[in-house]
Amino acid sequence: MSGYGNYLNLIALSLFSFQVTGSAFGVGALMALRLFAGFLAGLGSAALAARTTRLRIMVGADIGQGVAMTVLALCADRAPVWLLGCAVVVTGAGNVCFTVALRSAVPAMVGPEARTRANGLLVTGRSIATVLGFASAAPVIAFGGYGAAFALNAASFAVCAVALLALRPRTDGEDRGAEEPGREESAGRPGRRRPWRGAAGLPGLLLGMILLRGVDALASSSHNVALPVVAHAAEPSAPALFMTRFWVAWAVGTIAAHLVLKRAGKGTGWGERAFAWGTLAMSVCFVAAFTGLPAAGLVAVAACAGFADGWTEIVYTSRLQAAPDRQRSRLFGMSATAETAGFAVGTVLAAAALEALPALSVVGVFHGTAVLAALLLLAFAATAARSPSRTHGSEGDTHGTRPGTGTPPGA
Incomplete structure (x- = not known):
């Protein structure tokens, strides 16, 4: 409501x-x-x-x-x-x-x-x-x-x-005042540093996901700004119908993502890589939506973009929720800050760029940035998975990217 x-x-x-x-x-x-x-x-x-x-x-x-x-x-x-x-x-x-x-x-x-x-x-x-x-x-x-x-x-x-x-x-969970997982192990092994550990005591992969989410918000601002422009150009007599058709197809795709993840039965096994691949697919689909496709093709691409959007939303949110209770508010606060800043900056830049460039070029550049960021996160996740120290400490079990590890790593 x-x-x-x-x-x-x-x-x-x-x-x-x-x-x-x-x-x-x-x-x-x-x-x-x-x-x-x-x-x-x-x-x-x-x-x-x-x-x-x-x-x-x-x-x-x-x-x-x-x-x-x-x-x-x-x-x-x-x-x-x-x-x-x-x-x-x-x-x-x-x-x-x-x-x-x-x-x-x-x-x-x-x-x-x-x-x-x-x-x-x-x-x-x-x-x-x-x-x-x-x-x-x-x-x-x-x-x-x-x-x-x-x-x-x-x-x-x-x-x-x-x-x-x-x-x-x-x-609110019962561990809000508890010590963060991993502190005990760190105390027992002074001087040992994990290469994938990020700033402020947060895992580097989680920080990478939040940064990618911010870049995704910046990219998404471009198609939100450009869609009304394209709607008036494609169907000047009924631009509202064009936008309604697009967003309805997008909504159907997001619902389908929920149904697929629910039936997959591996909600706690999806991690950073699934989020990165979903972001990459979503950006490609949104760019394809601005290539002048016929109505049926536009609906299909918008539905695919919605599926990837719903997939990334569920996977990303579930992954951050795998953190301890006392850490979750901090993570989601950082995420909200990154998303808001990305969308605000992107809206201003996209609106200015549309004054001189066609919609496809603007959306392509913005979502191309998201694609590059997703590829960087995939490379970072692969490097962290191959790190020798990953097999010795317990952090991989708590914040890992592979399904089926001890404590659910999040989806």
């Missing part, structure tokens, strides 16, 4: 921003403000999670965003720019805080073994919410105005908050 409200509001708030500011620059400035608020929220989410429960963070984020949208709905006819700016800051920060808390809480909610299935259900719900939110934005605004769209968004947050308070799911 809250996802539906978010995607409905994504269109409504963009159009309303243009109406209030009267310029494309104003729309871009407010979008940048929202992304910057999300960036800061990602940086501070781990510290916030250490001081309170994830359930309170999610409920608080819902209440804050609901209040902001209610005020905006009541003032839709005469909203000043400063009020709109406050609303986008609250929604930008609230959405990131909620997402970080939810993703890091999934193992505590359903148990480590069921996290991949739960992530698949979340991805499926998000895909359906995306299509319904985008599809209903136009009729809702047409019949009820921006006030109705904002009120509906506020109601979706209220439903989510009430559901959390009624269900009161367990969101």
